Amino acid sequence: MTSALLQLTAPEIVVALAGLLVLVLDLSFLRRASIAVRFGCSVSAACCGCVIALVVLGSMSAAGSLPAGMLVMNPLTQLLQMALLVLSILSLLLVVSARFTTHAGEYCALILFATTAMMLLVSTQNLLIIFISIEFLSLTLYVLTGFDKESRAAAEAALKYFLFGGMSAGILLFGMSLLYGISGSLMLGTIAATVRNSPGDPLLLLAIVMVLAGFGFKIAAAPFHMWAPEVYQGAPTWSAAVVASSSKVASFFALFVVFYLGLMGAAGRWTPLIAIVAVASMIWGNLAAIAQTSVRRLLAYSAIGHAGYMLIALVVHSRQSLVAMVYYVITYALATLGAFAVLSALEGEKVDSIDEFRGLAKRDPGLSFCLLIFLLSLAGIPPLAGFFGKFYVFVSAINSWLWLVLLALAMSVVSFYYYLKILKQAYVSEPIAGAAAIYVPAMTRIVLWGTAALVVILGCLPDLLLSRITVAVDSAFR
Amino acid sequence: MLAWTIYLSFLGAVMVTLMPAKSPVAARATALGTALAGLGIAIAALLSDRSGQLITVVRKPWIPGLGIEYHLAADGISLVLVLLTGIAAVAGILFSWNVERRVKDFFALYLVLIGAVYGVFLSFDLFELFVFYEIAIVPKYFLIAIWGSTRREYAAMKLVLYSFAGSALVLAGLAAAYVVSGERTLNLEALAQFPFPVHFQMWAFPLVFVGFAVLAGMWPFHTWAPTGHAAAPTAASMLLAGVVMKLGAYGCLRVAMMLFPRGLDPWGFRVLGFGSWQQVFAVLALIGIVYGASIALVQKDLKFVVGYSSVSHMGFVLLGLMTLNQIGVSGAVYQMFSHGIIASLLFAVVGRMVYDRTHTRELGELSRIPLARLIPFAAVTFVLAFMASIGLPGFSGFIAELEVLLGSWRAFPLMSCIAGVGILIGIAFSWRALQATFFGESTNMPEQVLPPITMPERLGACLLLASTLALGLYPKLLMDLILPALNGPLFEQLRRSGWR
Numbered sequence: 001m002t003s004a005l006l007q008l009t010a011p012e013i014v015v016a017l018a019g020l021l022v023l024v025l026d027l028s029f030l031r032r033a034s035i036a037v038r039f040g041c042s043v044s045a046a047c048c049g050c051v052i053a054l055v056v057l058g059s060m061s062a063a064g065s066l067p068a069g070m071l072v073m074n075p076l077t078q079l080l081q082m083a084l085l086v087l088s089i090l091s092l093l094l095v096v097s098a099r100f101t102t103h104a105g106e107y108c109a110l111i112l113f114a115t116t117a118m119m120l121l122v123s124t125q126n127l128l129i130i131f132i133s134i135e136f137l138s139l140t141l142y143v144l145t146g147f148d149k150e151s152r153a154a155a156e157a158a159l160k161y162f163l164f165g166g167m168s169a170g171i172l173l174f175g176m177s178l179l180y181g182i183s184g185s186l187m188l189g190t191i192a193a194t195v196r197n198s199p200g201d202p203l204l205l206l207a208i209v210m211v212l213a214g215f216g217f218k219i220a221a222a223p224f225h226m227w228a229p230e231v232y233q234g235a236p237t238w239s240a241a242v243v244a245s246s247s248k249v250a251s252f253f254a255l256f257v258v259f260y261l262g263l264m265g266a267a268g269r270w271t272p273l274i275a276i277v278a279v280a281s282m283i284w285g286n287l288a289a290i291a292q293t294s295v296r297r298l299l300a301y302s303a304i305g306h307a308g309y310m311l312i313a314l315v316v317h318s319r320q321s322l323v324a325m326v327y328y329v330i331t332y333a334l335a336t337l338g339a340f341a342v343l344s345a346l347e348g349e350k351v352d353s354i355d356e357f358r359g360l361a362k363r364d365p366g367l368s369f370c371l372l373i374f375l376l377s378l379a380g381i382p383p384l385a386g387f388f389g390k391f392y393v394f395v396s397a398i399n400s401w402l403w404l405v406l407l408a409l410a411m412s413v414v415s416f417y418y419y420l421k422i423l424k425q426a427y428v429s430e431p432i433a434g435a436a437a438i439y440v441p442a443m444t445r446i447v448l449w450g451t452a453a454l455v456v457i458l459g460c461l462p463d464l465l466l467s468r469i470t471v472a473v474d475s476a477f478r
Numbered sequence: 479m480l481a482w483t484i485y486l487s488f489l490g491a492v493m494v495t496l497m498p499a500k501s502p503v504a505a506r507a508t509a510l511g512t513a514l515a516g517l518g519i520a521i522a523a524l525l526s527d528r529s530g531q532l533i534t535v536v537r538k539p540w541i542p543g544l545g546i547e548y549h550l551a552a553d554g555i556s557l558v559l560v561l562l563t564g565i566a567a568v569a570g571i572l573f574s575w576n577v578e579r580r581v582k583d584f585f586a587l588y589l590v591l592i593g594a595v596y597g598v599f600l601s602f603d604l605f606e607l608f609v610f611y612e613i614a615i616v617p618k619y620f621l622i623a624i625w626g627s628t629r630r631e632y633a634a635m636k637l638v639l640y641s642f643a644g645s646a647l648v649l650a651g652l653a654a655a656y657v658v659s660g661e662r663t664l665n666l667e668a669l670a671q672f673p674f675p676v677h678f679q680m681w682a683f684p685l686v687f688v689g690f691a692v693l694a695g696m697w698p699f700h701t702w703a704p705t706g707h708a709a710a711p712t713a714a715s716m717l718l719a720g721v722v723m724k725l726g727a728y729g730c731l732r733v734a735m736m737l738f739p740r741g742l743d744p745w746g747f748r749v750l751g752f753g754s755w756q757q758v759f760a761v762l763a764l765i766g767i768v769y770g771a772s773i774a775l776v777q778k779d780l781k782f783v784v785g786y787s788s789v790s791h792m793g794f795v796l797l798g799l800m801t802l803n804q805i806g807v808s809g810a811v812y813q814m815f816s817h818g819i820i821a822s823l824l825f826a827v828v829g830r831m832v833y834d835r836t837h838t839r840e841l842g843e844l845s846r847i848p849l850a851r852l853i854p855f856a857a858v859t860f861v862l863a864f865m866a867s868i869g870l871p872g873f874s875g876f877i878a879e880l881e882v883l884l885g886s887w888r889a890f891p892l893m894s895c896i897a898g899v900g901i902l903i904g905i906a907f908s909w910r911a912l913q914a915t916f917f918g919e920s921t922n923m924p925e926q927v928l929p930p931i932t933m934p935e936r937l938g939a940c941l942l943l944a945s946t947l948a949l950g951l952y953p954k955l956l957m958d959l960i961l962p963a964l965n966g967p968l969f970e971q972l973r974r975s976g977w978r
Binding site: 424 | 542543649654658
């Protein structure tokens with residue numbers, strides 16, 4: 001048991017150890033070094049940890065599990081963990097140029113701990129571990145959000161996030177305890193059997209509603225989305241990037257697993273519920289985004305809209321739709337991370353409102369080209385990755401949920417409008433007279449171009465990722 | 479070889495971006511070279527294979543998991559439109575020789591648009607077709623919003639939102655076709671053979687048809703067209719009216735009608751007097767013809783006159799498609815080509831020759847400037863262009879509109895008569911615009927000196943005029959391509975189900 005545990009959690013252990021190492025390194029050896037050195041060393045150490053974890057992950061035999069589904073290792077979880085690690089590396093590399101805090105080691109360590117939590121979250125089929133991972137993840141994200149001690153907005157956002165998060169965790173836990181009460185088990189597989197036998201149980205319905213509400217908070221689906229605009233706007237850009245990208249990947253996957261593996265038997269009960277949440281998210285997210293003047297808030301509302309699209313895949317709850325959702329959420333996370341990378345590059349200018357993107361194309365063509373790629377990918381314009389994700393989700397849903405697809409299509413037209421509003425400022429408007437060239441740190445540039453290249457490549461050749469996901473899903477859920 | 483029209487255009491866009499910023503000539507020359515190469519390839523392809531049958535250019539698996547292929551091919555109809563794109567692209571660059579602001583960006587976006595348009599006409603995989611169709615949307619926005627005139631940002635946003643909304647409908651139909659056929663393919667050849675269930679075709683056809691027809695300027699979804707054309711810079715409005723509107727019409731024919739021909743069948747009941755989608759869309763096309771021409775008659779802005787005339791002429795394309803007989807549909811394709819050339823020419827004269835010199839497009843003000851004396855070349859071009867536009871014999875417009883009228887006479891005689899009225903109104907607004915612009919009552923204004931017509935303008939105008947004349951005098955040149963394509967296996971279902 002112990003050896004199996006150590007074996008299966010090796011990548012998580014590596015990442016967690018790297019987090020501790022970074023803490024020690026920063027607190028002991030780098031105490032007197034300059035802030036640039038401290039961030040540089042912490043990030044390098046953290047990235048090394050992630051890379052080692054990737055290598056470990058790659059060399060593992062991709063099958064195995066602990067009793068009660070506490071940890072399940074299969075090609076799909078392996079793929080997702082890899083994606084999470086890559087996303088974390090990209091976010092960490094951005095942090096090199098962060099100067100808003102002096103706690104370099106703690107910041108990087110927190111990102112690593114968040115990564116550990118996400119990796120655990122995607123590789124478990126046990127309610128208890130799911131809850132613990134979610135709480136672990138949430139706690140690190142609350143701290144990351146409020147990390148800028150000088151900023152009132154960050155403190156407010158973190159408090160709001162924490163209060164909402166605490167409440168939704170309670171609801172989630174209540175729902176899970178009901179599931180446990182009904183089935184007498186924490187394992188999704190056993191719960192599934194009970195659910196199949198009595199899908200009409202009113203307690204079950206209550207449990208489903210509560211679990212959905214708890215997860216709805218994590219994925220920022222309407223009407224559980226209130227925290228998102230505040231956090232996106234108030235949190236330090238680098239923290240917001242983690243909240244918006246990799247944490248979404250893990251939460252969406254966990255949500256899908258809980259419903260797909262555990263509650264499949266009562267699918268007839270929860271598909272309408274999730275459809276309602278999806279519709280609310282798509283409509284509210286996209287329409288509210290139109291009215292935003294702050295780019296960060298706009299991204300938050302667009303994230304709510306995207307949550308709606310991805311929930312369509314859950315409504316369909318087929319293997320194909322799982323493939324579609326995984327592809328969607330990974331490419332979405334990449335494009336969002338890229339968008340936040342652009343924001344972090346503009347950090348020195350305190351850019352927030354859309355108007356402040358005026359003439360970005362003149363001031364820095366490369367930066368604004370990357371922004372163009374990311375936003376058009378989010379809008380779902382081919383040949384970028386976001387388009388194929390949408391296409392595949394729609395294909396998987398069109399047979400049984402035509403009206404949802406039509407609504408999603410209509411809303412994606414709306415979303416095109418507000419993304420274009422930002423691009424209009426960047427490309428069409430002239431820069432304010434006397435605006436200086438933008439200084440973009442070299443590492444940020446590398447991340448920007450790397451992410452943009454990934455978005456383009458995954459859009460032009462979706463099969464690179466898609467075939468892997470398909471194979472993984474097929475072998476994971478036979 | 480045809481595939482290189484696409485690759486060269488995209489490559490040209492990259493090269494233009496990499497050119498040194500200081501020399502606009504380099505950017506222009508690169509763009510022109512690329513466009514000329516594209517035209518050359520199109521002509522070579524046209525000369526090398528005159529059968530009009532389907533030629534496969536490239537066919538490779540693209541997303542094997544979904545059965546999506548990278549499949550470029552061309553039949554007669556594609557070839558005709560590729561040729562049109564080549565001509566319009568070259569002419570557009572010649573007429574934007576005077577763009578000074580952000581030259582590199584301008585030509586790069588222009589070439590991306592051209593490449594995407596080539597891509598749509600050559601794609602024989604629906605997914606790929608859609609990808610190119612959407613790639614074409616974004617450059618349009620920036621071309622209009624950055625280099626445009628009158629209310630450019632509004633017009634650009636309106637245009638792309640209409641386009642995007644249309645393409646959303648298309649995407650829905652496309653995904654549905656993929657799922658319903660169950661063949662795990664989006665290959666046009668395969669889907670064209672696939673007998674979709676009739677009730678599915680009944681709703682998929684209007685969805686996809688309307689989606690594409692938005693871009694073809696079908697009434698009542700045409701409102702993006704006049705504002706967009708008027709706001710766009712000359713080259714962009716040439717491409718918009720000349721080629722991009724044809725993307726929509728092409729999609730209507732190639733996707734909606736070819737895949738879902740049974741959608742045109744009678745419903746078996748009548749709503750408001752309509753018994754089938756064929757009648758609905760024919761009436762909408764007819765309204766477009768008459769409405770566009772009537773509105774053009776009262777416009778004060780010369781570019782709006784031409785913009786609305788485009789709506790009217792595109793109405794002929796859609797009416798031709800809805801006749802569902804060989805002469806009408808081939809006339810529609812011919813009209814796509816013909817209107818592409820003529821609209822480019824009109825916008826070139828209005829936007830480049832007149833507006834860039836006089837800085838006004840108001841008919842009232844233009845009539846006080848003796849333009850015919852100041853820039854006689856423009857006057858002659860404009861006269862010829864309007865003669866072509868109203869369908870005088872000898873120009874391509876004559877053949878095209880005659881065929882559409884003949885076709886629609888067979889299908890719905892009454893509508894044919896009304897379309898004839900549309901042509902008459904067309905003559906009236908052309909006459910009015912012509913007179914006000916070039917032969918206005920003369921003038922007590924001090925003599926102005928306008929810059930002379932430049933060489934690129936002359937070349938561009940000659941290229942376009944030569945094309946419309948050649949096709950007016952020798953229609954066999956393209957008809958030999960269009961007819962075999964329409965009689966080929968791809969349209970077999972359409973012929974079998976609806977060819978009347």
